[in-house]
Amino acid sequence: MKKVAIIGVGITPFGELWDDSFREIGIKAGFEALHDANISSDDIDAIYVGNMSAGRFIDQEHIGALIADYAGLAHNNIPSTRVEAGGASGALAVRQAYFSIASGMNEIVVVGGAEKMTDIGDVEVNDIQSSAADQEWETVFGATYPSLFALMARRHMHEYGTTREQLSSVAAKNHRHGSLNPKAQFRREIKPEAISRSPVVSDPLRMLDCAPISDGAAAVIMCDMGIAKKYSEHPVEVIASAQASDTLALNQRKSITEMLATKIAGKKAMEMAGIGPADIDLAEVHDNFTISEIMAVEDLGFFPKGEGAKATLDGKTTIGGDIPINTSGGLKARGDPIGATGVAQIVEIVEQLRGKADKRQIKDAKIGLAHSVGGTGSSAIVHILGVGQ
Amino acid sequence: MKKVAIIGVGITPFGELWDDSFREIGIKAGFEALHDANISSDDIDAIYVGNMSAGRFIDQEHIGALIADYAGLAHNNIPSTRVEAGGASGALAVRQAYFSIASGMNEIVVVGGAEKMTDIGDVEVNDIQSSAADQEWETVFGATYPSLFALMARRHMHEYGTTREQLSSVAAKNHRHGSLNPKAQFRREIKPEAISRSPVVSDPLRMLDCAPISDGAAAVIMCDMGIAKKYSEHPVEVIASAQASDTLALNQRKSITEMLATKIAGKKAMEMAGIGPADIDLAEVHDNFTISEIMAVEDLGFFPKGEGAKATLDGKTTIGGDIPINTSGGLKARGDPIGATGVAQIVEIVEQLRGKADKRQIKDAKIGLAHSVGGTGSSAIVHILGVGQ
Numbered sequence: 073m074k075k076v077a078i079i080g081v082g083i084t085p086f087g088e089l090w091d092d093s094f095r096e097i098g099i100k101a102g103f104e105a106l107h108d109a110n111i112s113s114d115d116i117d118a119i120y121v122g123n124m125s126a127g128r129f130i131d132q133e134h135i136g137a138l139i140a141d142y143a144g145l146a147h148n149n150i151p152s153t154r155v156e157a158g159g160a161s162g163a164l165a166v167r168q169a170y171f172s173i174a175s176g177m178n179e180i181v182v183v184g185g186a187e188k189m190t191d192i193g194d195v196e197v198n199d200i201q202s203s204a205a206d207q208e209w210e211t212v213f214g215a216t217y218p219s220l221f222a223l224m225a226r227r228h229m230h231e232y233g234t235t236r237e238q239l240s241s242v243a244a245k246n247h248r249h250g251s252l253n254p255k256a257q258f259r260r261e262i263k264p265e266a267i268s269r270s271p272v273v274s275d276p277l278r279m280l281d282c283a284p285i286s287d288g289a290a291a292v293i294m295c296d297m298g299i300a301k302k303y304s305e306h307p308v309e310v311i312a313s314a315q316a317s318d319t320l321a322l323n324q325r326k327s328i329t330e331m332l333a334t335k336i337a338g339k340k341a342m343e344m345a346g347i348g349p350a351d352i353d354l355a356e357v358h359d360n361f362t363i364s365e366i367m368a369v370e371d372l373g374f375f376p377k378g379e380g381a382k383a384t385l386d387g388k389t390t391i392g393g394d395i396p397i398n399t400s401g402g403l404k405a406r407g408d409p410i411g412a413t414g415v416a417q418i419v420e421i422v423e424q425l426r427g428k429a430d431k432r433q434i435k436d437a438k439i440g441l442a443h444s445v446g447g448t449g450s451s452a453i454v455h456i457l458g459v460g461q
Numbered sequence: 462m463k464k465v466a467i468i469g470v471g472i473t474p475f476g477e478l479w480d481d482s483f484r485e486i487g488i489k490a491g492f493e494a495l496h497d498a499n500i501s502s503d504d505i506d507a508i509y510v511g512n513m514s515a516g517r518f519i520d521q522e523h524i525g526a527l528i529a530d531y532a533g534l535a536h537n538n539i540p541s542t543r544v545e546a547g548g549a550s551g552a553l554a555v556r557q558a559y560f561s562i563a564s565g566m567n568e569i570v571v572v573g574g575a576e577k578m579t580d581i582g583d584v585e586v587n588d589i590q591s592s593a594a595d596q597e598w599e600t601v602f603g604a605t606y607p608s609l610f611a612l613m614a615r616r617h618m619h620e621y622g623t624t625r626e627q628l629s630s631v632a633a634k635n636h637r638h639g640s641l642n643p644k645a646q647f648r649r650e651i652k653p654e655a656i657s658r659s660p661v662v663s664d665p666l667r668m669l670d671c672a673p674i675s676d677g678a679a680a681v682i683m684c685d686m687g688i689a690k691k692y693s694e695h696p697v698e699v700i701a702s703a704q705a706s707d708t709l710a711l712n713q714r715k716s717i718t719e720m721l722a723t724k725i726a727g728k729k730a731m732e733m734a735g736i737g738p739a740d741i742d743l744a745e746v747h748d749n750f751t752i753s754e755i756m757a758v759e760d761l762g763f764f765p766k767g768e769g770a771k772a773t774l775d776g777k778t779t780i781g782g783d784i785p786i787n788t789s790g791g792l793k794a795r796g797d798p799i800g801a802t803g804v805a806q807i808v809e810i811v812e813q814l815r816g817k818a819d820k821r822q823i824k825d826a827k828i829g830l831a832h833s834v835g836g837t838g839s840s841a842i843v844h845i846l847g848v849g850q
Contacts, residue, residue: 073565093597125522127514127589132596134547137839140706141713149725151704152840153553156543158523164542168557175564176462200516207521208482315540317529324530336538450526451541 073174077300077307080109080293086407087257089287094188097289105291117178119152122165122185123411158204158446162414163453185415186289204447206321222274225363232378240267241385242362250401252431257407281362286407290415307460314340331449334371341454349373356417358445359402417442462563464686466696469498470808475677475796476646483577490678498682506567508541511554511574512800547593547835551803552842574804575678593836595710611663614752621767629656630774631751639790641820646796670751675796679804696849703729720838723760730843738762745806747834748791806831
């Protein structure tokens with residue numbers, strides 16, 4: 073297997089992008105990444121696109137071909153592959169691209185992630201998000217995406233004494249980080265007390281526990297490390313990629329206070345990289361709800377089970393803390409355009425490892441981890457990136 | 462790159478499967494393939510799933526995780542990847558699985574394709590099919606999937622003198638083949654005159670020019686050829702895989718009487734296999750409309766441009782002819798559950814190369830080709846299979 077590098081990144085502002093269509097944001101992120109990598113579209117061998125539900129959000133399937141076309145790559149007739157795994161769709165695109173280069177099949181690949189969620193009504197958005205859970209055993213009975221995570225939060229509180237104040241500390245920290253990120257959907261701090269007083273969505277989760285509905289796109293250019301130096305003085309290396317599945321429905325799992333798929337994918341990725349949690353300088357994790365970040369930092373081994381919430385309240389996961397989590401603002405504050413999210417995580421890690429994260433910069437960051445979840449944890453994908461040699 | 466074998470195939474009957482849910486048909490096909498390959502689910506390293514639009518057909522995204530779960534593979538937590546490229550979704554899953562084995566990443570992989578299209582109304586089905594074309598430049602103005610292919614048919618008639626009688630000969634031949642396939646949706650012959658008199662859908666295309674709306678699933682087990690003999694006395698080898706893109710909208714193409722993506726993917730696949738069209742014993746091509754098969758047999762090089770329709774009327778593409786096309790009955794008669802179609806084509810080629818196609822058997826079949834199209838030709842995927850050594 074060849075070593076794989078990231079030589080370019082691009083990202084649109086996340087938010088309610090009324091003036092841009094799906095294809096426009098996809099192309100903006102892609103061009104920014106091509107420009108950053110200093111390559112032309114003629115150098116590209118293939119495209120991988122992460123997208124969850126454009127068929128329902130904008131009446132358009134066949135997103136792979138669309139992106140190839142609107143990126144001006146249709147004249148090269150290069151293959152374009154759309155992948156989907158709910159909230160992990162963007163990470164899945166990165167993973168497929170990684171293997172296509174590691175195997176020697178492709179040299180240079182564009183990975184794009186995009187979602188346009190605000191062109192339809194909020195109720196329908198909720199239906200679509202919930203379609204990553206189990207339609208026959210959960211959503212058909214009225215379970216929504218937030219309500220399934222509320223079950224996990226309530227059980228986590230019961231088993232580990234996790235508190236309202238601790239949940240709020242996750243969102244407050246991510247809003248603080250987001251305030252430093254010019255591409256974030258929400259660029260202002262929110263006091264923990266305001267989070268704890270925000271309207272209940274599904275008890276115990278409140279509005280400010282939930283990631284927002286967002287439009288946005290992100291892209292990365294990946295290539296064989298053997299040629300990366302031609303394009304970039306400081307290529308970032310993808311040193312591990314791992315993926316795991318779990319049951320689609322929550323009721324089939326032994327525990328709902330952990331995500332087994334995250335534990336397995338995290339463990340495999342660290343084995344592949346030959347490192348442990350203590351070697352990681354920063355991580356972007358899947359905080360679609362505050363409880364999700366707490367479970368993630370536990371399941372990835374940054375903190376023992378049951379201690380993720382306290383660690384967050386104690387400031388261990390903030391910029392400057394032991395293990396900074398979601399320096400971009402995370403899904404909560406940077407925004408969560410579903411298919412773009414996993415790619416946006418990679419963009420943030422690359423900027424950190426390049427030392428270009430400005431006010432969010434983690435000093436001497438050498439190794440970063442990105443973690444994405446599909447559904448309520450039925451898919452998890454972990455990538456580990458390092459400063460290239 | 463390692464050699465890749467197919468050691469097991471499974472397929473449900475195609476049709477209006479009122480008694481089976483999406484997950485049931487997916488699992489039936491998968492279990493049949495596992496049984497055929499004589500392996501247990503514990504041997505599987507990964508799953509790839511082709512599905513176009515379960516989000517809209519059955520309110521369920523995250524089909525990769527769903528299939529992993531319902532195949533009983535969630536306890537192994539193995540990675541599952543859903544891919545989508547409109548009508549080429551199934552072929553795209555085969556292709557991703559092929560590369561995952563050729564690269565050495567996986568040893569044994571299940572590929573599934575499935576779609577459940579009859580649980581909603583026909584008008585909505587038409588909307589969904591059309592979402593593989595260009596939403597902003599075609600379907601929003603009222604263009605439907607059949608109407609776009611009708612434009613191609615009319616222009617083909619204008620340029621090459623293709624006739625109504627010739628179009629009907631495609632469907633009549635595929636229904637004749639389908640009558641020999643116990644899994645086909647339509648298992649009776651239809652006279653060409655009846656096809657020519659069927660109701661107009663979009664002039665010049667009539668009802669019996671169009672593939673039906675179908676439910677169904679198909680699965681194949683693929684593995685490293687180095688271990689294939691452990692499981693199968695007669696493994697079939699995947700000797701080539703190629704994919705190409707073209708513009709999403711018809712109006713952007715230089716010609717609408719050919720599919721450039723098909724030409725490029727076909728040429729690349731034959732180069733990879735080191736063969737030409739004359740070396741191929743049979744082919745499954747994407748006959749979602751009669752005109753599509755005519756363009757496909759020309760674009761793949763079986764007949765010169767403009768002569769595909771006459772060749773079909775002359776019987777050259779029938780079982781026993783020069784190059785038998787769609788011995789399964791094709792999309793027209795076997796049925797077209799979108800995500801399953803590309804996998805079902807592989808199932809048919811494997812059965813033919815094993816000499817197990819019963820009344821449809823092509824004598825001494827050694828090399829077969831499968832061709833899938835997404836949208837109106839904006840994605841094309843070609844696989845070439847051969848009798849394993």
